[in-house]
Amino acid sequence: NAGVTQTPKFQVLKTGQSMTLQCAQDMNHNSMYWYRQDPGMGLRLIYYSASEGTTDKGEVPNGYNVSRLNKREFSLRLESAAPSQTSVYFCASSPGGSGNTIYFGEGSWLTVV
Amino acid sequence: GDSVTQMEGPVTLSEEAFLTINCTYTATGYPSLFWYVQYPGEGLQLLLKATKADDKGSNKGFEATYRKETTSFHLEKGSVQVSDSAVYFCAMTGANSKLTFGKGITLSVRP
Numbered sequence: 001n002a003g004v005t006q007t008p009k010f011q012v013l014k015t016g017q018s019m020t021l022q023c024a025q026d027m028n029h030n031s032m033y034w035y036r037q038d039p040g041m042g043l044r045l046i047y048y049s050a051s052e053g054t055t056d057k058g059e060v061p062n063g064y065n066v067s068r069l070n071k072r073e074f075s076l077r078l079e080s081a082a083p084s085q086t087s088v089y090f091c092a093s094s095p096g097g098s099g100n101t102i103y104f105g106e107g108s109w110l111t112v113v
Numbered sequence: 114g115d116s117v118t119q120m121e122g123p124v125t126l127s128e129e130a131f132l133t134i135n136c137t138y139t140a141t142g143y144p145s146l147f148w149y150v151q152y153p154g155e156g157l158q159l160l161l162k163a164t165k166a167d168d169k170g171s172n173k174g175f176e177a178t179y180r181k182e183t184t185s186f187h188l189e190k191g192s193v194q195v196s197d198s199a200v201y202f203c204a205m206t207g208a209n210s211k212l213t214f215g216k217g218i219t220l221s222v223r224p
Contacts (some may be wrong), residue, residue, distance in 0.1 A: 029184075030133075033208055033211075034121070034213075040216060041216060042202060042214045042215055042216035042217050043157075043214040044214075045204065045211060045212070045213075048211060050210060058211070064149070069148070090156060090157065092212075094210065094212075096210055097210055098144065098145045098164070098206045098208070098210060099145040099162070099164035100157075100206075100211050101147075101159050101162065102147075103159075104149075104157040105156055105158050106155060106156040106157040107155075112190060
């Protein structure tokens with residue numbers, strides 16, 4: 001029953017530190033996504049990967065990098081964390097295609113001080 | 114570009130009241146439309162979806178109809194419960210499969 005699993009669930013970073021959020025899905029989905037959720041802003045797409053071997057920028061990619069390591073895993077890296085990156089991050093996956101449901105992980109709460 | 118607009122919140126209702134949450138979209142082509150729900154401290158879950166015009170999605174007493182003529186996908190429930198208190202997001206996907214969200218609306222249902 002795993003679905004989409006992301007780690008860590010909580011993290012506090014100092015400004016300038018780097019970290020990687022890990023995400024894995026066990027549904028054999030082609031597409032994977034990283035979103036951030038901020039109060040009053042809804043969810044905004046950071047990066048997505050339509051299929052293994054491809055990645056594309058979303059709405060707010062600055063300050064982030066991603067790696068689609070294989071079909072299962074899609075990681076998000078903050079090279080030099082900034083307080084503006086304090087947010088809740090959600091990984092998601094879908095089979096791909098317009099009508100397919102996108103499934104979300106439980107979220108990672110990141111605070112940059 | 115693609116966008117989703119939801120009514121401003123928050124919304125507070127008494128138990129058993131009727132709920133409508135408005136959602137309109139702007140898209141090229143024919144998107145698929147979704148409502149996601151987020152309970153406190155949790156991730157997002159799909160509530161319902163519709164993939165073509167005039168389709169009605171329904172789940173847990175909630176309904177929404179894909180109206181191409183008004184580019185809308187309003188969420189309705191005839192009688193809300195305290196357990197429906199959550200944040201509701203309208204969303205759409207276009208041909209590139211990217212999910213575009215509205216800003217979300219917080220619903221609080223009081224006993």
